[in-house]
Amino acid sequence: MAQVLSIRVINSADIYKASEPSKFTKKNRGPNSATSTRGKGPVSPAHRTQKLNLEVSPHRAGPVSPAQRTEKLNLEVSPHRAVSAVRLMRIEFGGAFADLLNEKGKGSGDNEMGYVERTLGFRTRALDDRDLRLVTDIVGGTIRWRRYLDHLILSLCRDESTFGSMEPLLLQILRIGFYEIVKLDMPPYAVVDENVRLAKVALRPGAGNMVNGILRKLLLLKGNNSLPLPKLEGNDRAQARALATLYSHPVIVIQSGLLKEGLCSVQDESAGLVVSVVDPQPGESIIDCCAAPGGKTLFMASRLSGRGVVSAIDVNKGRLRILREAAKLQQVVDVITTVHADLRRADLRWNKRLEDMEQLKNLQDELLDAASMLVKPGGVLVYSTCSIDPEENEERVTAFLLRHPEFRIDPVDRYVPSTFVTEKGFYSSNPVKHSIDGAFAARLVLSL
Numbered sequence: 254m255a256q257v258l259s260i261r262v263i264n265s266a267d268i269y270k271a272s273e274p275s276k277f278t279k280k281n282r283g284p285n286s287a288t289s290t291r292g293k294g295p296v297s298p299a300h301r302t303q304k305l306n307l308e309v310s311p312h313r314a315g316p317v318s319p320a321q322r323t324e325k326l327n328l329e330v331s332p333h334r335a336v337s338a339v340r341l342m343r344i345e346f347g348g349a350f351a352d353l354l355n356e357k358g359k360g361s362g363d364n365e366m367g368y369v370e371r372t373l374g375f376r377t378r379a380l381d382d383r384d385l386r387l388v389t390d391i392v393g394g395t396i397r398w399r400r401y402l403d404h405l406i407l408s409l410c411r412d413e414s415t416f417g418s419m420e421p422l423l424l425q426i427l428r429i430g431f432y433e434i435v436k437l438d439m440p441p442y443a444v445v446d447e448n449v450r451l452a453k454v455a456l457r458p459g460a461g462n463m464v465n466g467i468l469r470k471l472l473l474l475k476g477n478n479s480l481p482l483p484k485l486e487g488n489d490r491a492q493a494r495a496l497a498t499l500y501s502h503p504v505i506v507i508q509s510g511l512l513k514e515g516l517c518s519v520q521d522e523s524a525g526l527v528v529s530v531v532d533p534q535p536g537e538s539i540i541d542c543c544a545a546p547g548g549k550t551l552f553m554a555s556r557l558s559g560r561g562v563v564s565a566i567d568v569n570k571g572r573l574r575i576l577r578e579a580a581k582l583q584q585v586v587d588v589i590t591t592v593h594a595d596l597r598r599a600d601l602r603w604n605k606r607l608e609d610m611e612q613l614k615n616l617q618d619e620l621l622d623a624a625s626m627l628v629k630p631g632g633v634l635v636y637s638t639c640s641i642d643p644e645e646n647e648e649r650v651t652a653f654l655l656r657h658p659e660f661r662i663d664p665v666d667r668y669v670p671s672t673f674v675t676e677k678g679f680y681s682s683n684p685v686k687h688s689i690d691g692a693f694a695a696r697l698v699l700s701l
């Protein structure tokens with residue numbers, strides 16, 4: 254039977270496991286390369302002078318007097334970035350695990366500042382709760398997206414050897430800056446200034462200049478919507494590598510053929526949790542109204558244990574074909590019926606471009622109205638989007654309930670962990686809060 258794996262689960266096995274420094278020196282850091290760099294140009298971190306000390310060296314292990322401490326206190330550097338960079342160093346070289354570090358008391362407090370001081374040569378002011386939340390977001394996100402971030406950094410470096418020979422701390426600072434700009438959409442100038450300052454103070458002025466140049470290049474490309482993304486072209490292997498980079502995923506899963514043979518599929522936890530909200534049971538009839546390419550259809554079908562049916566409606570023939578192929582591979586084709594149709598009446602257009610939010614909202618209202626006609630008395634309508642925009646989510650449901658008072662909200666707290674449940678009883682995942690994709694779902698029950 255098909256099994257849905259989430260990207261995070263796979264990532265945690267691959268990435269949270271810290272590599273030994275000795276291993277690091279043997280492998281090329283290029284995202285698409287697995288070969289040794291020795292003799293090919295890039296210098297391994299072990300061959301460079303580094304301003305880095307992850308162990309307690311004897312001359313620093315002794316007690317530090319308050320006077321010495323003040324001397325080393327740096328109030329210019331943003332504390333959460335300094336701590337994030339040091340945590341990332343510890344995870345990559347020091348055997349620390351991201352989740353453990355994020356547990357309060359283990360990775361924070363005085364102990365943590367000790368690591369910062371030994372690694373960077375100075376302390377920052379103590380972290381407050383907001384800083385700690387930022388550290389958790391930045392460290393978790395940077396690890397999760399490391400392969401993708403490294404691809405972008407490499408693309409923006411002068412050449413591969415600049416990337417391959419980069420000091421580990423400098424690379425962590427760039428990863429943080431790239432993550433903040435590309436994934437967190439943080440205010441660009443603060444991100445540039447503060448990461449530049451960290452590189453200057455913790456390394457040297459030249460490192461700051463490099464961070465400045467690369468981050469500004471990134472901002473320009475992002476502003477023009479022309480980030481250098483890997484191209485999905487070439488043979489299976491090349492496409493697997495490109496996909497792995499795009500989704501920051503270990504290539505070995507993809508290449509080993511598990512996906513091709515339908516033994517596993519990949520989807521973000523946010524989409525998997527929407528299926529939990531639907532809560533498919535053997536024997537049920539489920540209609541997936543905008544189904545293709547079928548991530549949720551297939552997952553729901555796999556939960557029916559061979560009994561029941563998922564009718565997958567979609568207006569796009571090509572995407573429905575992909576869904577059918579995947580259903581065959583995952584051996585759930587017997588419980589899936591595909592329906593090529595516009596969910597709304599035939600006289601409404603689909604091919605029109607959605608130029609603004611008003612039109613999108615109208616489309617969502619029309620789809621909801623059309624879907625509501627397919628629900629039996631006592632049946633459940635799950636409205637779900639991949640958006641965190643209230644206009645597409647809560648507001649659409651509120652408007653729907655005004656038009657259809659025969660439906661009521663069924664709170665999702667029985668189906669997903671409480672951190673994903675909103676005040677009104679909807680499911681909502683958020684990239685910043687949960688480090689997974691944004692999504693929304695509401696369970697609406699039709700009265701008997």
Ligand SMILES: C[S@@+](CC[C@H](N)C(=O)[O-])C[C@H]1O[C@@H](n2cnc3c(N)ncnc32)[C@H](O)[C@@H]1O
Nearest residue numbers: 543544545546547548549567568569595596597
């Ligand atoms: C974001 S995708 C759905 C993803 C899918 N639920 C999954 O989990 O893989 C949106 C889909 O809605 C379909 N769609 C849009 N308008 C539609 C309509 N009027 N009737 C049926 N399908 C529609 C599109 O063709 C597209 O495949």
